[in-house]
Amino acid sequence: MSSFIPNPTAQAQTPASTEATRLAPALPTAEEVQERAEDVSEAAVQAASVIAAESDTASQRSGAFSNYGSDAGSRASTSLASSVRDYAFENGRRYHKFREGAYLFPNDEPEQDREDMKHAMAVSVMGDKLHFAPIQNPQQVIDLGTGTGIWAIEFADAYPSANVLGIDLSPIQPSWVPPNCRFVVDDAESEWLHPKDYFDFVHARHTAQAFKNYDMVLKRAYNHLKPGGWMECQEMHHLAQCDDGSMPDDYKLTGYLGYIQKGLAVLGPDLQAALKLADKLRATGFVNVEERVLKVPIGSWARNKTLKKIGLYFQAVLMDGLQGIALGPMCRGLGWSPEEVEVFLPSVREDLKNKSIHSYFTLHVIYGQKPA
Ligand SMILES: C[S@@+](CC[C@H](N)C(=O)[O-])C[C@H]1O[C@@H](n2cnc3c(N)ncnc32)[C@H](O)[C@@H]1O
Numbered sequence: 001m002s003s004f005i006p007n008p009t010a011q012a013q014t015p016a017s018t019e020a021t022r023l024a025p026a027l028p029t030a031e032e033v034q035e036r037a038e039d040v041s042e043a044a045v046q047a048a049s050v051i052a053a054e055s056d057t058a059s060q061r062s063g064a065f066s067n068y069g070s071d072a073g074s075r076a077s078t079s080l081a082s083s084v085r086d087y088a089f090e091n092g093r094r095y096h097k098f099r100e101g102a103y104l105f106p107n108d109e110p111e112q113d114r115e116d117m118k119h120a121m122a123v124s125v126m127g128d129k130l131h132f133a134p135i136q137n138p139q140q141v142i143d144l145g146t147g148t149g150i151w152a153i154e155f156a157d158a159y160p161s162a163n164v165l166g167i168d169l170s171p172i173q174p175s176w177v178p179p180n181c182r183f184v185v186d187d188a189e190s191e192w193l194h195p196k197d198y199f200d201f202v203h204a205r206h207t208a209q210a211f212k213n214y215d216m217v218l219k220r221a222y223n224h225l226k227p228g229g230w231m232e233c234q235e236m237h238h239l240a241q242c243d244d245g246s247m248p249d250d251y252k253l254t255g256y257l258g259y260i261q262k263g264l265a266v267l268g269p270d271l272q273a274a275l276k277l278a279d280k281l282r283a284t285g286f287v288n289v290e291e292r293v294l295k296v297p298i299g300s301w302a303r304n305k306t307l308k309k310i311g312l313y314f315q316a317v318l319m320d321g322l323q324g325i326a327l328g329p330m331c332r333g334l335g336w337s338p339e340e341v342e343v344f345l346p347s348v349r350e351d352l353k354n355k356s357i358h359s360y361f362t363l364h365v366i367y368g369q370k371p372a
Contacts, residue, residue, distance in 0.1 A: 151205060209238075281367075
């Protein structure tokens with residue numbers, strides 16, 4: 001009789017289930033889950049204070065990470081009028097056509113991949129959070145300069161009862177989105193056609209290099225927020241910093257950023273707006289304004305695994321972006337030729353790859369509330 005009872009061990013070894021076992025992702029052990037949780041919380045503490053560097057030997061061993069690359073994904077929007085779906089081309093890169101020339105950086109697929117990597121980096125350094133503002137039960141949410149829409153989509157998934165609207169000059173958002181998320185080509189710096197006192201949450205990330213008149217954007221956000229609603233800005237301070245003296249005085253990234261800042265200033269945006277936003281929010285009338293500053297390492301030099309991953313994302317974001325970031329501000333703003341830009345970039349790349357330089361930027365998360 002016993003030979004007719006199915007033997008679970010034998011069944012688990014049939015070819016199909018063996019294949020399934022081979023394909024199934026291995027579940028992390030309780031120890032691995034605990035280890036990751038500890039690593040993430042240690043990363044949060046270090047990002048807000050001082051990031052411990054890995055020893056040089058260990059840093060060499062982890063060099064495999066430096067080949068990190070990204071796949072391009074196609075994003076075609078199908079719901080927009082053809083005029084706003086046109087593109088402009090310059091120096092081999094693609095730019096937005098609606099309000100042509102307003103935004104100085106490309107919108108092609110390499111740039112979109114970079115923006116998505118920046119998203120992973122920002123969310124990760126914020127401890128896997130999409131925002132810090134203490135919003136409760138948001139109903140109407142707007143993401144200004146939404147880019148690929150990745151933040152808006154994840155926010156819509158996280159808050160299924162909210163209506164999330166992403167606006168951008170470029171129609172580069174995917175068509176398959178959560179039912180509570182939609183995208184519109186629109187200019188955040190033009191008059192907002194939404195009712196006054198309408199939004200519960202206004203979000204803007206990585207827009208310092210985008211908005212020419214941030215004061216005006218904050219004013220509009222304030223007017224269109226409900227009393228008690230929140231505004232949150234997540235912006236990089238584009239300055240290479242270092243806590244352990246390993247960054248040389250002639251760090252090429254610093255020189256590069258200086259040119260970008262000057263070029264942008266000629267054309268309008270303030271690359272270092274992050275440092276002024278808390279005061280600007282207060283001056284606009286927002287209350288309960290808070291600012292949290294997080295260090296984002298460049299490269300794999302951090303000892304903590306989460307910060308090492310964040311550093312690798314950021315290194316790739318900068319490496320992949322050097323040319324696209326430079327062309328607009330340096331050619332249109334400072335009159336360089338594209339060839340002069342190309343000749344300038346290799347030395348910046350070299351410094352970015354140098355693991356003995358422990359540099360970082362800071363991400364500033366600033367939020368405030370419209371008085372209730
Ligand atoms: C650096 S990207 C950031 C994208 C997105 N916020 C993110 O963090 O993933 C800046 C975006 O702002 C958009 N942008 C620039 N000026 C704008 C404006 N006046 N109104 C709406 N979008 C704008 C650009 O087209 C670009 O997609």
